[in-house]
Structure formats: structure tokens, C-alpha cells
Amino acid sequence: xxxxxxxxxxxxxxxxxxxxxxxxxxxxxxxxxxxxxxxxxxxxxxxxxxxxxxxxxxxxxxxxxxxxxxxxxxxxxxxxxxxxxxxxxxxxxxxxxxxxxxxxxxxxxxxxxxxxxxxxxxxxxxxxxxxxxxxxxxxxxxxxxxxxxxxxxx
Numbered sequence: 001x002x003x004x005x006x007x008x009x010x011x012x013x014x015x016x017x018x019x020x021x022x023x024x025x026x027x028x029x030x031x032x033x034x035x036x037x038x039x040x041x042x043x044x045x046x047x048x049x050x051x052x053x054x055x056x057x058x059x060x061x062x063x064x065x066x067x068x069x070x071x072x073x074x075x076x077x078x079x080x081x082x083x084x085x086x087x088x089x090x091x092x093x094x095x096x097x098x099x100x101x102x103x104x105x106x107x108x109x110x111x112x113x114x115x116x117x118x119x120x121x122x123x124x125x126x127x128x129x130x131x132x133x134x135x136x137x138x139x140x141x142x143x144x145x146x147x148x149x150x151x152x153x154x
Contacts, residue, residue: 034108038134041142042099042113045132054095055088061144063135069148094120097130109136110145117149127153 041061049057059082068076068084076084097117104111114131133146 034104035102035111038104038111038113038142039099039102041134042097042102042115042132045144046097050094050096054090054093055085058085058144058147062147063143063145066144067146069146071151092121096120099132110134111136111142116153126151129153 045057045061048060062081062085064082065078066081067078068081070076095117098115099113100115102111102113110133112131112133114129117128117130119126119128128149128151130147130149132144134142135145136142
């Protein structure tokens with residue numbers, strides 16, 4: 001039996017990711033400082049997660065219209081994403097990640113990072129992959145527009 005919710009979630013994830021890739025100039029390397037800025041934003045986001053917890057880090061970095069794509073769930077968007085994050089108890093684990101790559105659009109106001117995350121509990125560690133889609137604010141600050149992850153790498 002086909003699970004329509006999973007198909008819909010995968011479809012939404014694919015469409016958002018595809019639109020980011022299409023809007024980004026993947027061959028153009030003329031914006032090294034901007035690419036470095038988005039990489040730094042992702043690294044600082046992870047560092048904050050390690051220092052003060054995943055919940056506080058996500059609440060600090062997520063855009064008001066941000067989207068969280070989670071397994072077995074519909075996309076969690078905007079105020080619902082903020083409410084979802086606010087209710088999390090992250091005291092029993094640490095979540096960190098490191099970007100493998102970043103790209104930005106020609107307009108330098110939209111981009112993405114992706115890489116490997118590590119979820120550490122006192123007795124177990126899990127790894128997986130993630131993608132963060134970023135939007136540059138008028139202040140120059142990068143805000144998290146979309147976060148999705150895929151568990152299970154060795």
C-alpha cells in the first residue's frame with residue numbers, strides 16, 4: 001500500500017530543493033565571499049547548537065516563514081515550525097553538523113548548504129545527511145528557510 005503522506009512529503013522536499021538548485025548558478029564561482037558567508041552561517045549555527053542546544057540554535061536561526069521537513073510528517077512551516085521547536089526537549093542529546101558544500105544564487109540572497117550531521121546521545125551516536133536552504137535578510141544576516149535531513153549513514 002502506498003503511503004500518500006510520505007509521497008507528498010518527498011514531493012514537496014524535491015520541489016523545494018529542485019527550485020533552489022535551479023535558482024542557484026551551480027557553475028559560477030564568482031562569489032567566493034558570499035559562499036564563505038553562507039558556509040560560516042551554517043558552521044556558526046552548528047556551533048551554537050553544540051554550545052546552547054539544538055532548540056535555541058534553531059529558534060535563533062530559523063526565518064519566520066521557515067520550513068522543517070521531518071520523516072513521517074507533513075512539512076512544519078512558519079509559526080508552526082517555531083512552536084514545534086519550542087516544545088522540543090534537547091537536554092539528552094547534542095546535534096552538530098558540518099557543511100560539505102554551499103552555493104548561492106546570482107542575486108546572492110538565496111542559497112543552500114549540505115553536509116553530514118552527528119546526533120550524539122550519552123551511549124549512542126547517529127549520523128546522517130542534511131540540507132539547509134538559506135535566505136539573506138536585508139541586514140546581511142542569513143536565516144534558515146528550510147531544513148531537511150536524512151538519517152542513516154555509516
